[in-house]
Amino acid sequence: ILRFAKAFSQISVEEEDLDKDHVDQIHIESRVIPAYTYGVSPPVPREECPTLGTPLILIAHKDVPDEVLLRLLPRIYSGPVERLYQPPQLSEIAPTFPLHSAAVHFRDRDKPVVWSDVVDAIQQVAGGLAPMFGGLLALFGYYRWRQVLRFLEFYRRLQELDLMVKGTLATAELPPPGPERVxxxxxxxxxxxxKAIDSFCRNYFYGEGVLENFLSAMSESRDVLRRAK
Known part of the structure; x- marks a missing residue:
């Protein structure tokens, strides 16, 4: 592969200019450098310039605890980082290296439980067990309802803190306005x-985008606090 400066200045590339090293093209994609990216007067480049692009890869040692990465990954896939870089979902990419166990857990966090398929299979082979199966469904519904109630506690606390941040709620433990309150x-x-991330890691609650939406709402409160400093 040619050095960028040399390749950029050439109209065509001769075979003898190329390195003879093997290049793995699995993760090399076609990209375009917009005009005026590197200079305005004179414009560099003058027009859109086709080039090669490679992804940024987050690499973690296999011995890094799952809890550490499960605190990091939600920050990448929510808030300012997600809006700025728009990282691809783990389920949509072919990993360069084997996924860490925490990344696998994070990738599969929103896979729905296929209870409808289970219901159909049981009804076909054991129609006489309907009362028992109804009890199982009731137990599952109770379990899911407990999960909803548990997560609503986090949202209620976030709502209280958000009102405190905006100055519309005062409590006995809230310090007076100033750096101490911030x-x-x-x-x-x-x-x-x-607490929310730990509960998510322990499967106390789950669902499509639940944790991401919670962290996104929390980031708005943090933005207000940063402006108050």
């Missing part, structure tokens, strides 16, 4: 975020 609210948001 530090207190930041600490409370950090603690709430950690």
């Amino acid at each position: 530090n207190y609210l930041e600490s409370e948001l950090d603690e709430l975020q950690q």
